[in-house]
Amino acid sequence: MKEAIDNFLTYLRVEKGFSENTIAAYRNDLNQLTSFIKEEAARRGSIPPWSSFDRQAMLNYLLDLRQRNYAATTVARKVAASRSFFSFMVAEGIIKTNPIEEVHSPKIGRSLPKPISxxxxxxxxxxxxxxxxxxxxxxxxxxxxxxxxxxxxxxxxxxxxxxxxxxxxxxxxxxxxxxxxxxxxxxxxxxxxxxxxxxxxxxxxxxxxxxxxxxxxxxxxxxxxxxxxxxxxxxxxxxxxxxxxxxxxxxxxxxxxxxxxxxxxxxxxxxxxxxxxxxxxxxxxxxxxxxxxxxxxxxxx
Known part of the structure; x- marks a missing residue:
């Protein structure tokens, strides 16, 4: 799992030109997803490959985030990071389809910037x-x-x-x-x-x-x-x-x-x-x- 994430982050850095701060945010979000998968797998006794991660698994992850009282903006960011990661793996031929293509991010209102006078x-x-x-x-x-x-x-x-x-x-x-x-x-x-x-x-x-x-x-x-x-x-x-x-x-x-x-x-x-x-x-x-x-x-x- 770690190797796939490292390859994705290298792609963001080298080919997309993302900043180190953005890459660090992606790393944190994907590491959290990995931790959730490992915790779930521990109950079953084995860690599944990325290819077995499906829409239901992602919905379970989102439910876990909500139960931890994450803000809608944070959940939306984590969904976006996961979607990009799985799209990368589809393009690389690691998995056949993006398991969260139909998973929708929580709706969030656009907050206005707050300047001072x-x-x-x-x-x-x-x-x-x-x-x-x-x-x-x-x-x-x-x-x-x-x-x-x-x-x-x-x-x-x-x-x-x-x-x-x-x-x-x-x-x-x-x-x-x-x-x-x-x-x-x-x-x-x-x-x-x-x-x-x-x-x-x-x-x-x-x-x-x-x-x-x-x-x-x-x-x-x-x-x-x-x-x-x-x-x-x-x-x-x-x-x-x-x-x-x-x-x-x-x-x-x-x-x-x-x-x-x-x-x-x-x-x-x-x-x-x-x-x-x-x-x-x-x-x-x-x-x-x-x-x-x-x-x-x-x-x-």
Missing amino acids: ISKVRLLLEQPEKLSAPEAKRDRAMLELLYASGMRVSELVSLNVADVDLAGGFVRCLGKGGKERVIPIHEGAVLAVKEYIDKNRPRLTHNDEQALFLNRRGDRLTRQGLWQILKGYVKSANLEDKVTPHTLRHSFATHMLSGGADLRSVQELLGHANIATTQVYTHLTSEHIRRTYEKSHPRAK
Whole structure:
């Protein structure tokens, strides 16, 4: 069983160009499916081959997930991972048919992104200025760059120093599927990154590490490290909103559209393959317009 999963993950990495984070999610979901099959098999005394896994077995697995109170979104993701895995095995000739082709994912409503207001973004970005440690200048540069570019957190922590062109005012990053895009950044973000690179990054580096953002050991900062840093600043800013690193990406998109940017340009900046993914932000700007209208129009009061 493990060999089949490893071959599938290699296919996702090499042929589909999926990121390591996506592959890790697939691995976790498929390992959980394997554990369930082994637990069921233990009652019968033998572990069956993948070829014997059928629709009823998948329905039993879904029932087990529901009994464990998994959210509908999580169950839907696990079904999608399993469907892709079995489709791969059909293509490889390991099994004849996909046993879960007719198994439907739970219906889930599309949740809207939750941005924060421009004033709250400004307050959050001001927090590192209150500290004098070298890490504070790094943090200011990170937060400024996140909001200026709308990058995903994984894209930000993957940046090398050479990926930022301060003179040209742009950053080059690799998005999902290894697709490169060039994003312009405003002067304020350029100055914050320049100050960090020139004055503070040398105090953090201890080797030839090429990563733009470093931790205290001089190694590349991780997504988890950035998350912990952000939580500290959210707390010091007394923001009651639930703010995650992705919140600044949502806020970037919403504020750009509210400011008059066209949808296609925002799609390119965010690196969305499908414009429908970007369109979700138009719902937020429409709601803002509706609230403004109801507050301002004399007949709407």
